[in-house]
Amino acid sequence: MQKRITAASAAIFILIAFRVYAQSDTIRPAQIWPDTKGNHIQAHGGGIIKVKNDYYWYGEERRQGLDTNYRYVSCYQSKDLVNWTFKGDALQVSKPDTVLGKWVLERPKVYYNVKTRKFVMYCHVDGQVRSAVSTATVTSAYSYARVGVAISDKATGPFRFIRTFRPLGHESRDIGQFIDDDGSAYLIFEDRPFGFRIARLSDDYLDVEKQICLIPAHMEGGAIVHYGGLYYVIGSSLTGWAANPNKYATATDLSGPWTEFKDIAPSETKTYGSQSTMMIKIAGTKKTTVLFMGDIWKPKTQWDSRYLWMPLEIGNGKLWLPQPQPFRLNVRTGETKLIDEKK
Numbered sequence: 508m509q510k511r512i513t514a515a516s517a518a519i520f521i522l523i524a525f526r527v528y529a530q531s532d533t534i535r536p537a538q539i540w541p542d543t544k545g546n547h548i549q550a551h552g553g554g555i556i557k558v559k560n561d562y563y564w565y566g567e568e569r570r571q572g573l574d575t576n577y578r579y580v581s582c583y584q585s586k587d588l589v590n591w592t593f594k595g596d597a598l599q600v601s602k603p604d605t606v607l608g609k610w611v612l613e614r615p616k617v618y619y620n621v622k623t624r625k626f627v628m629y630c631h632v633d634g635q636v637r638s639a640v641s642t643a644t645v646t647s648a649y650s651y652a653r654v655g656v657a658i659s660d661k662a663t664g665p666f667r668f669i670r671t672f673r674p675l676g677h678e679s680r681d682i683g684q685f686i687d688d689d690g691s692a693y694l695i696f697e698d699r700p701f702g703f704r705i706a707r708l709s710d711d712y713l714d715v716e717k718q719i720c721l722i723p724a725h726m727e728g729g730a731i732v733h734y735g736g737l738y739y740v741i742g743s744s745l746t747g748w749a750a751n752p753n754k755y756a757t758a759t760d761l762s763g764p765w766t767e768f769k770d771i772a773p774s775e776t777k778t779y780g781s782q783s784t785m786m787i788k789i790a791g792t793k794k795t796t797v798l799f800m801g802d803i804w805k806p807k808t809q810w811d812s813r814y815l816w817m818p819l820e821i822g823n824g825k826l827w828l829p830q831p832q833p834f835r836l837n838v839r840t841g842e843t844k845l846i847d848e849k850k
């Protein structure tokens with residue numbers, strides 16, 4: 508009897524261990540995405556950087572049970588963009604003094620500065636402010652409209668929050684990150700009612716130095732990729748957490764002129780229920796692949812929000828998000844393979 512119990516416990520232990528540590532080679536859009544401990548990844552509205560052989564994914568930490576006095580940015584590490592290890596909350600910050608009422612920290616993005624050897628985080632900080640008209644009233648929850656900046660010596664943090672500001676004096680809500688092939692770093696930010704601004708960061712990345720372009724389109728979730736000699740920008744319409752048809756435009760130079768915006772997927776699918784947050788270019792030994800990285804928001808159960816990653820069909824001025832499907836990714840070769848898991 509004793510022997511049987513021991514054998515059964517060993518089998519259960521092996522099963523659990525296998526489930527927890529089993530490596531995957533497949534990305535499954537819209538499904539639960541377990542990290543290496545089996546917990547659904549919490550890196551919403553996120554961004555990814557590669558430093559040496561490691562990828563780091565930062566995003567909004569929205570797990571249940573967090574202390575509501577703080578906002579958190581999570582950090583995950585991976586070598587293959589498929590298997591992610593949670594490295595903890597890289598940033599934990601309390602409400603800046605100048606924000607009133609309920610506040611948010613959204614869409615964190617991290618840049619690595621090779622000269623200063625510092626990791627610099629940008630994020631969208633918002634909340635209410637006192638109305639200019641009456642001292643008694645406060646404004647809407649998205650009136651503060653600033654970026655926050657934090658710094659760390661290590662990719663995994665802890666990041667030290669430095670300050671909030673309006674980049675180049677403009678309102679800034681959703682932010683996106685773009686690093687060009689020559690290493691120059693840009694912030695994309697939504698400045699209502701003017702549009703989408705693309706601006707270069709200062710040498711130390713701690714400030715937003717120069718506007719490169721204002722695209723007069725009312726869009727958020729901004730992302731850019733430089734592919735085949737063209738810049739492709741994507742973004743979503745302003746519909747809060749609800750999905751809408753995301754669109755793209757192209758230009759030969761970041762400063763424009765940009766083409767008209769066109770749908771990236773059949774408009775009735777509303778980007779398959781997702782919203783853009785970044786495009787990741789993987790220059791492999793056999794192929795250069797560009798992945799669309801989007802969020803499928805669940806506003807009432809944010810911790811359960813999903814991710815929609817898919818290899819894009821891109822080139823010659825066209826960009827298209829195919830019907831989401833599980834796919835294998837090889838970051839060394841850059842190759843992807845769509846998988847039919849229903850068979």
Ligand code: DGJ
Pocket residue numbers: 552613614681727728746747748782
């Ligand atoms: C849309 C933005 O893209 C999200 O990041 C978030 O700010 C929601 N709006 C809030 O409604």
